[in-house]
Each structure stands twice: as C-alpha cells, then as structure tokens.
Amino acid sequence: MSEIVVLQQEDKKGENYLRTVFNVVEQRLKKQEQINKYFFSDVVQNKQLSSSFIADVEKAKGLIIILSSMEEADLQAWVSHQKTVTGKIILPIIVNQEINFGIKTKYDLKLFVSCVGRFYFLDGIYVYDSNFLTPVKIEKEQERKINTELERFLAYMRAV
Numbered sequence: 001m002s003e004i005v006v007l008q009q010e011d012k013k014g015e016n017y018l019r020t021v022f023n024v025v026e027q028r029l030k031k032q033e034q035i036n037k038y039f040f041s042d043v044v045q046n047k048q049l050s051s052s053f054i055a056d057v058e059k060a061k062g063l064i065i066i067l068s069s070m071e072e073a074d075l076q077a078w079v080s081h082q083k084t085v086t087g088k089i090i091l092p093i094i095v096n097q098e099i100n101f102g103i104k105t106k107y108d109l110k111l112f113v114s115c116v117g118r119f120y121f122l123d124g125i126y127v128y129d130s131n132f133l134t135p136v137k138i139e140k141e142q143e144r145k146i147n148t149e150l151e152r153f154l155a156y157m158r159a160v
Helices: 017-029 040-045 047-059 072-085 099-114 140-159
Strands: 003-008 034-039 062-067 089-096 125-128 132-134
Touching (some): 003 017, 003 047, 017 034, 017 089, 017 140, 034 047, 040 047, 047 072, 062 099, 062 140, 089 099, 125 140
Parallel strands (some): 003 034, 003 062, 089 125
8 A cells, every 4th residue: 555645725715626626536545545635734834744744745656736726835835845756756636717727727836846856747637616516516527537547646656
C-alpha cells in the first residue's frame, strides 16, 4: 500500500465542490492506498501540521492537488515546502467555473512547481461548477473522468 497526499484548497462561500471532488478521489483510493489529506491554509498557518505534511509528502510517491485557483496563501505553502515535491507524481484536479480560469490555474501551479526540480506532472482534469448537479453531487461522466485520471496516476506511481 503506497501513501498518497492530497492537498486541497478550502471551498469558498460554503460551496462543497472541492470537498465533493475529494470524496470521489477518496472513494476510489481508500481501499488500496493510504491517503493523508491537508488543506493549503493549514499547512501555511499551523507549524505542527506543516511538519506532518512534510513528513507525509516525503514518504508518499504521489501528490494530488485539488484547487480552484492559485492564491497567495497557496503559493506560500509551496514556497515553504517546495523541495518536498521533488521526485513526486503530481495530479492536479482543477475545480472552476470557467475554462480560461481553470487553464490559468493549472499553468500557474505547473510553473510554480517546476522551480523545485524533478517531478512528474500529469495532465490532470478540469471539473466545472456546471458538472455538478448540486454542490454535493457530481455528474457520473465527470466522476468517470476523475476515476480514469486516478487510474493513470496509480499506474505512474507503480512504475516509478
């Protein structure tokens, strides 16, 4: 059983889109993999959690990042822990309202993470608010796409 760290941005305005995506990820992986979940804000603000995050990422082969935008606080999480992701397989899952904003978020993330050196950055997946039937239920097709990307992610983890 390998370890996977999930770094998730917190939902804004009480929406549960990011949590819903995490639930899909957790449902698919929890039987085979050990999942350690952290929020960007906790990693930045809490020194004890920050140390725990570093230790977990160092042990893990893969890192799943669930976010809707790259904000300054999220960048601080990367700045303080950038060497930790070296050699890791990274799967970004972008949850957003607009394709252009989602692409910009992924580009910002990839550009920022690229400064840390060697890593494996998978294409990832975009999930749009319109793909949710309600803030707590995602469309079956979108869930299938997330599961397909997770299968690719696991295949890369096994190969490395």
